[in-house]
Amino acid sequence: xxQDSYKIRIKVxxxxxxxxxxxxxxxxxFVQIKRHGELYDKARxxxxxxxxxxxxxxxxxxxxxxxxxGNVPCFEITADPTIVGNNKKCEIAARIFHEVLHxxxxxxxxxxxxxxxxxxxxxxxxLLKEVELSKSIELRKHLKEAHCRGIFFKEKTKRYYPKGxxxxxxxxxxxxxxxxxxxxxxIERATNIDVMPEKGKIKSERDRLGRTLSYGFVxxxxxxxxxxxxxxxxxxxxxxxxxxxxxxxxxxKPRAAYAIMVNPxxxxxxxxxxxxxxxxxxxxxxxxxxxxxxxxxxxFEPGSTMKPVVxxxxxxxxxxxxxxxxxxxxxxxxxxxxxxxxxxGMASVTHILAxxxxxxxxxxxxxxxxxxxxxxxVRFGFSQKSGIPLKNEATGILRKPNKWDYLSISRFxxxxxIAVSPLQLVRAYCALASGKLVSLRIxxxxxxxxxxxxxSLSYNPAPPVFRHENAQYQLIQxxxxxxxxxxxxxxxxxxxxxxxxxxxxxxxxxxxxxxRGIKGHYSEKKFFATFVGFVPADHPAFVLAVITDEPKGxxxxxxxxxPTFREIARKTLAYLNIAPKxxxxxxxxxxxxx
Amino acid sequence: xxIRVIDEKERNLIRKSSRQQIRRPRxxxxxxxxxxxxxIAILIVFTxxxxxxxxxxxxxxxxxxxxxxxxxxHDMGRELDSVxxxxxxxxxxxxxxxxKTLKLKLTFPKPGQVRKLYVDRAxxxxxxxxxxxxxxxxx
Numbered sequence: 001x002x003q004d005s006y007k008i009r010i011k012v013x014x015x016x017x018x019x020x021x022x023x024x025x026x027x028x029x030f031v032q033i034k035r036h037g038e039l040y041d042k043a044r045x046x047x048x049x050x051x052x053x054x055x056x057x058x059x060x061x062x063x064x065x066x067x068x069x070g071n072v073p074c075f076e077i078t079a080d081p082t083i084v085g086n087n088k089k090c091e092i093a094a095r096i097f098h099e100v101l102h103x104x105x106x107x108x109x110x111x112x113x114x115x116x117x118x119x120x121x122x123x124x125x126x127l128l129k130e131v132e133l134s135k136s137i138e139l140r141k142h143l144k145e146a147h148c149r150g151i152f153f154k155e156k157t158k159r160y161y162p163k164g165x166x167x168x169x170x171x172x173x174x175x176x177x178x179x180x181x182x183x184x185x186x187i188e189r190a191t192n193i194d195v196m197p198e199k200g201k202i203k204s205e206r207d208r209l210g211r212t213l214s215y216g217f218v219x220x221x222x223x224x225x226x227x228x229x230x231x232x233x234x235x236x237x238x239x240x241x242x243x244x245x246x247x248x249x250x251x252x253k254p255r256a257a258y259a260i261m262v263n264p265x266x267x268x269x270x271x272x273x274x275x276x277x278x279x280x281x282x283x284x285x286x287x288x289x290x291x292x293x294x295x296x297x298x299x300f301e302p303g304s305t306m307k308p309v310v311x312x313x314x315x316x317x318x319x320x321x322x323x324x325x326x327x328x329x330x331x332x333x334x335x336x337x338x339x340x341x342x343x344x345g346m347a348s349v350t351h352i353l354a355x356x357x358x359x360x361x362x363x364x365x366x367x368x369x370x371x372x373x374x375x376x377x378v379r380f381g382f383s384q385k386s387g388i389p390l391k392n393e394a395t396g397i398l399r400k401p402n403k404w405d406y407l408s409i410s411r412f413x414x415x416x417x418i419a420v421s422p423l424q425l426v427r428a429y430c431a432l433a434s435g436k437l438v439s440l441r442i443x444x445x446x447x448x449x450x451x452x453x454x455x456s457l458s459y460n461p462a463p464p465v466f467r468h469e470n471a472q473y474q475l476i477q478x479x480x481x482x483x484x485x486x487x488x489x490x491x492x493x494x495x496x497x498x499x500x501x502x503x504x505x506x507x508x509x510x511x512x513x514x515x516r517g518i519k520g521h522y523s524e525k526k527f528f529a530t531f532v533g534f535v536p537a538d539h540p541a542f543v544l545a546v547i548t549d550e551p552k553g554x555x556x557x558x559x560x561x562x563p564t565f566r567e568i569a570r571k572t573l574a575y576l577n578i579a580p581k582x583x584x585x586x587x588x589x590x591x592x593x594x
Numbered sequence: 595x596x597i598r599v600i601d602e603k604e605r606n607l608i609r610k611s612s613r614q615q616i617r618r619p620r621x622x623x624x625x626x627x628x629x630x631x632x633x634i635a636i637l638i639v640f641t642x643x644x645x646x647x648x649x650x651x652x653x654x655x656x657x658x659x660x661x662x663x664x665x666x667x668h669d670m671g672r673e674l675d676s677v678x679x680x681x682x683x684x685x686x687x688x689x690x691x692x693x694k695t696l697k698l699k700l701t702f703p704k705p706g707q708v709r710k711l712y713v714d715r716a717x718x719x720x721x722x723x724x725x726x727x728x729x730x731x732x733x
Binding site for chain 2: 071072166573575577591
């Protein structure tokens with residue numbers, strides 16, 4: 001009997017254990033298999049530390065690798081007021097901030113002293129942004145010595161332009177909205193996709209204090225730095241251009257002035273500068289009228305600088321020869337209501353260009369006809385984009401021949417009634433200089449900063465603009481006369497070198513303003529004074545345009561812009577080591593005027 | 595004849611003791627061996643465990659040191675970045691202005707006076723395999 005009772009007890013116990021283990025097994029099944037993913041993620045989230053890694057925004061360099069836009073390491077200083085401690089501690093911390101960074105201690109104290117807001121604890125407050133690296137290190141050291149806790153230093157970088165105002169409109173700038181970068185203008189905007197970094201994450205197992213466990217798992221999704229962009233700009237030439245523009249502005253006090261230098265053989269922009277300008281590192285100087293890149297977005301009537309284009313095409317089509325004579329009507333042509341600055345009777349095409357005769361050029365254009373004239377403008381790149389990737393490029397104003405009026409054919413060839421951007425004008429002169437319509441380039445190459453791979457940006461095919469090389473040669477010989485004795489731009493001449501170019505003095509169009517009762521008309525006081533040329537004339541190293549908007553004191557391109565052209569050109573020629581045609585006449589520029 | 599009388603009780607004791615005498619050394623030796631083996635196993639396990647702990651500790655220490663060094667390197671890298679950008683301020687225009695300030699009577703070179711030197715990298719690579727000389731070419 002007793003043995004039987006033991007047996008039953010044992011059986012019950014065994015059954016209990018079997019059920020218990022089955023229960024555990026079922027539970028294990030649900031926990032380990034059924035809900036494995038969910039619970040594993042939960043657990044992992046508790047012991048996993050995630051660090052976000054920001055790659056570096058790509059840098060911008062000139063053609064020789066001189067830094068134009070870079071990233072400066074800095075710190076963002078935040079605090080947890082609840083850890084900082086009582087008012088006495090806050091006061092000590094605020095005083096240290098004042099001593100090291102010269103910020104008002106009251107402001108820092110106020111931020112540190114607020115421990116509660118709307119009944120909730122304040123665990124985060126932003127004290128300072130973009131604090132210099134050296135200052136931050138000093139500040140951290142002082143805070144540590146004073147046993148100040150709860151103040152955190154977050155690593156950041158800020159965009160910095162080491163050359164200040166140089167090339168400011170072209171490089172552009174960025175804005176930061178929290179951690180998001182918003183490219184506003186220039187190369188920064190045009191190449192944003194290339195220079196933008198990719199964010200990365202490092203996930204690792206941590207201990208109770210948040211320290212990474214060396215034997216734990218580590219998952220690295222690496223960040224990627226943005227690509228570096230190399231421009232076609234040469235910093236040294238850019239300095240010459242900017243310096244001379246400053247001198248021009250000091251002398252003639254214009255509303256604006258710009259200069260663009262391009263290699264006519266490949267379209268590389270070697271320098272481009274504009275006044276007024278701004279320092280992208282100092283937001284207080286950044287007025288909208290200064291940071292707008294007028295060389296790209298604005299158009300103007302090119303005036304007489306259009307004449308070589310028309311005359312070159314007429315020579316190419318065999319409509320005129322350099323010695324063919326036209327009646328320049330002694331300075332006034334009533335039929336077309338045209339005037340010349342220099343009164344001439346019968347004058348050869350060469351003289352028409354050298355003396356910049358409006359009447360003579362209009363007569364050549366009439367001989368060409370509407371269709372051919374329009375075709376010429378298109379062939380020289382007017383009404384088209386120049387090829388550079390900068391945004392908001394203006395294409396100018398060029399009406400189709402069916403919309404021309406009676407006077408159009410006499411006005412367009414002298415650069416009136418047609419509007420071009422400075423870039424289009426320079427590009428057209430590149431075509432005169434090299435015989436090919438090159439696409440302008442400002443980005444030379446892009447370097448992958450992670451792998452070092454370099455991608456050179458291709459050159460677009462440049463269609464020829466002259467059917468006969470002789471026409472181009474004849475035109476260049478005629479354009480040389482412009483800078484010689486008797487021409488309109490003697491001040492553009494460079495001793496020892498032959499310069500081909502053309503002046504332009506165009507009146508500004510005053511738009512109709514009904515509110516003020518102003519009817520649209522050409523201003524008698526406001527002008528664009530322009531000089532565009534290339535040197536050495538027979539095998540140019542560069543094409544340079546100097547455009548002055550509303551100069552004071554004089555308004556002639558030959559007086560205002562030509563001397564600036566000369567100074568920039570002679571320094572650049574020396575810098576580029578271009579040998580003069582007549583070495584005994586050549587002058588070596590001095591470095592004293594910097 | 596010498597007859598020894600042994601009673602049943604005594605005989606049983608003799609049998610038992612003789613049986614014990616035979617078995618005792620055998621049973622005692624086996625236990626000793628097992629105990630030794632267990633002890634050795636425990637020792638091995640403990641030594642292994644303590645070695646692992648000590649190695650882990652050492653690895654952890656080294657990792658901490660390396661992460662401290664990494665942080666230092668990172669900070670130095672940031673300082674270098676800062677200096678590199680700062681240095682770029684002192685090019686071009688700065689140098690020209692210094693020429694003026696220091697009244698250095700410098701001029702541009704005469705055209706043709708300057709000759710660019712460049713290293714023909716392809717030749718250098720080939721040549722360096724033999725004697726490491728650099729080839730400078732006049733451009």
